[in-house]
Amino acid sequence: MSLASRRSSRLAALLALLSATAVGVTTWAYGYGTAVQPASPDAAVRPSVTEGTVLQVVAHPDDDLFFMNPDLSRSISKGVKVATVYLTSGESDGRNEAHSPLLEDPERPADRAAYAEARQNGIRAAYAQMATGDRTSAWQRRSVPTAGGGSAEVDVLVARPEVNLVWMQLREARSISGDNPDSLRGLWDAKVPALGAQLTSGTPVKPWFSYTKDQVVEAIANVFAMYKPTTIRTQDPTPGRSEATGNFLDHQDHMYGARFVQAAAERYAKSAERPHFSVQNYVSYPNSSLPPTLDPQTAAEKLVYLKTYAWMDHQDWCGSPAGCGDRKTATRPTGAGWSQTIRYARGDSTSWMAEGAGGRLWAFAALDGQMAYWSRSGAQAPWQGPRFLPGTGIDAGAGAVRLPDGRIAVFATRTTLGVESQEYGRELVYAVQAAPDGAFGPWQSLGTPDTADISGTSALSAPAVSVDGTGRMTVYVRDSRHTLRTRTQTTPDGAFEPWQALGGAGLLGDPVTVTDAAGRRHVYAATAATVLTWVQPTPDAPYDGPLPTGLPATTGPLSARPQGDGIRLYFRRPGTGAVGTSLSAADGSGPVAQFSPVTEAGGDGGYGAVGVAGRLLAGRAGAGTVSVSDTDGPSSWYESQMLYTGAPAAVAEPDGTAVAATLGLDAGLHIATAPSTGSRPDGDRPAGPWHRAVQPWMVALAGRTQAGSGRGGQQP
Structure with missing residues (x-):
């Protein structure tokens, strides 16, 4: 028996002794307690509560x-x-x-x-x-x-x-x-x-x-x-x-x-x-x-x-x-x-869910150092997952995007620890489905714009991704110098051009990108004092920017969506945690119009990013639980009983239904759905209750099914 095995055996024996002799006190290591049994297949779906x-x-x-x-x-x-x-x-x-x-x-x-x-x-x-x-x-x-x-x-x-x-x-x-x-x-x-x-x-x-x-x-x-x-x-x-x-x-x-x-x-x-x-x-x-x-x-x-x-x-x-x-x-x-203050170094991106071919939804999150994904084929179909893309070292903070033919591409950063300290570093990677609704191809590396002092920096943000009318992808990251960097495909499904510098200074968190009704791509990034933007004067033209927005300071995380001819931003207000929102509408005088005065959405308090789709707003309420609000309604959060990690994502489906998702402390995907009509499923709530997308018994069954092909295997 190895030395490590002998020590583990001694530890287990000591834990058993502590458990037997400590009156009213359980063992310190939870793995030696009574295991929580998964719910049975016929158990009713219950509202989400904090577990894990x-x-x-x-x-x-x-x-x-x-x-x-x-x-x-x-x-x-x-x-x-x-x-x-x-x-x-x-x-x-x-x-x-x-x-x-x-x-x-x-x-x-x-x-x-x-x-x-x-x-x-x-x-x-x-x-x-x-x-x-x-x-x-x-x-x-x-x-x-x-x-x-x-x-x-x-x-x-x-x-x-x-x-x-x-x-x-x-x-x-x-x-x-x-x-x-x-x-x-x-x-x-x-x-x-x-x-x-x-x-x-x-x-x-x-x-x-x-x-x-x-x-x-x-x-x-x-x-x-x-x-x-x-x-x-x-x-x-x-x-x-x-x-x-x-x-x-x-x-x-x-x-x-x-x-x-x-x-x-x-x-x-x-x-x-x-x-x-x-x-x-x-x-x-x-x-x-x-x-x-x-x-x-x-x-x-x-x-x-x-x-x-x-x-x-x-x-x-x-x-x-x-x-x-x-x-x-x-x-x-x-x-x-x-x-x-509380602030996350990674995981503030809200673009980790996307709709693919045939209305199938895809959600991505880093679990176990791998990219996990869940999918649902239609509104009435059950969610399936998590399944895993091969490869380790994946950091929190995924970005997913739909290509014109319905395929999904997922972007992330990957940390390599290496054997020697100088081998430690972070790079940008992406994987694309081989066919709509099909399996994902292997991870492909885009490297890093931080080519000097890798061990000391490697402070890449999570990626933001846009797709132009031809299907070419462009990825944006904040580098370790807190400026904006980008790479664009030369052709759809082709190689990427070298890294380009878009400038800016003192950028915080993850950049966000959105395409307006005219096909122009916008990129936004917060600083400690305001929000900067980069905009194409016309579709596929080089970016103008960084340009001032005139917006006040935010806490960092941003969410954006197209609205009419313009773009609406959502962010947290410093010192209150309330969600602020402002609209930049096209006015014919140039690529960027002045943003409208900031108004409030959601309720008071909370922190971290918010996910937005249709009229559904999802984020932390003052109590810290994942909550929903109506972007066009009164300013109040409808709270759940569940704490979560990272940031919520939200997608608006073609019929107007909005789906929000988040990762619970139990490492499970939890969702809430807002119907397309004006009716409320539960009184005045803008969405139904949060609930776990895949029940524990389904996860256990999937784990046994995949055991023969390895834990990290993927299925379409």
Whole structure:
């Protein structure tokens, strides 16, 4: 038996012991609990509710509170299983005191183990408060051996045992961007053979240990195998560099920690005994210079948990000599504006669903590092899927488009980890159906416009795709310099021309593209202050742009659709989260008319992109659940009971029916349908209830059917 197998056996035995001896507390690894049985084939279709298992992996204690809330607190409040993994101890300089010359005590000796323990205490308090309302709610703490050869501390909240914390306790870089070999960055780049632990003063983990690069990957992958997540949340592995300084735009631990998560997810995906899973990446430090995304009420709630973590009242409620929270955060619990913001690094595209030949709908999403797809042959036909295109490394954020003959093309970015650190990179890829309604051809690479410093940048956005009247495809991406780049086919089904620069500066998120009634293609991209556009004066002419739209600042994600002779944009308003909309109508004076004054659609609050089709608007309401509204009706969201990941997509069918889709935390496709008539299926709701497109028993049956040909096989 191999060393890894022996350690896994020891881990399983310890988990069984913990489960048997802990009164009222379940085992920390959900994979060893009672499996949820899929519904029977004759079970009625039920409205969607939040299900699944969420695993978050962050570099430091507080990255989750600053950058993943309110997604985190709302997942906990919905009762889903939530575990957070902290890769480093976050020991910093070892001084649990405010960053202020007036408050720092130079005579006080540094104690990194104690400061790391104080941060643990603050995190436990914040999670207990999110889960129970009581920051003093008890935790069960254990040392558990890892597959990497070390040990991790695992904390289980006694009152809510589905809430777990896993402390890997590796040494942090102790510098935002400094080239310190003893760090996750140094380990990834092979500047050190191993990275040692920084154990906290109160941890039950006693033997010191160190990990090689492969052992870190194996340890994280083993945590995935224990918890069997359906949603993995992590930080941004490719935040890019500052043009002015050349430094990374984010903390190096955030960036390289996320790369270790990528490698672990790739390894975990090879396991047959796991559910499907999606990955959501979050923006961290770059939020400081971007507009706030949260409404005041949600931002205030987020700040409450940060203040608990920061130990604002300084009362000794925890009984730890190290302290009950992170006093460095106490002078500025809002961070650099982070308490008012949550933003996804990828997955804001709303163009991942398209209608193909014969009215068949196609939906695409990255699951298990592959491109998954679902399809439905007609309004009354059942959805089928997920099925998978061959090939791994696919990132979140797909773009789908219909060709003139009814074939579907899907575009994505693909990350290659490589064996050596310099082999890490991201490229644009696409696959096209060989025939309408048929199987997809192999992935074809369009490379990357980022040809220098691939490891440091590779910050390509998700793609936006347009098709001209002849069937030639054009793809648009934001590059790592935050400008717009494009490639166009020379002929339909032909090769693509070289990358072209369309300019712009400071672009955020994913670009969007839409074709107006005259056949002219428009491209839009947000900046921190406004929205820029590129427009063809006539069909197939070179683009004019970037041109100003006169629109105010948005939170970043955009959606667009043709309306009459013009284009209507949808976006979130900074500081309120309300959906704003504006129309640019053709006026005969040039390719771009001034946008109309911004009006509001949907209800107050919410964040992230919105999907639009016909009169149906889909997105997050203030409570964070996927909700619908009428673009032409009163401003109010009709909420569901389901949290989701990424962005919703929507398609208007020829008969006027609008179909919206989103990916739940359970990694399942969920849909809502709005009829073409003015009648309401459920009172004043603009659409029917959200429900899972493919029931769990159908997924299980499809998995058994495909087992003989391999998990990644595709069927037409």
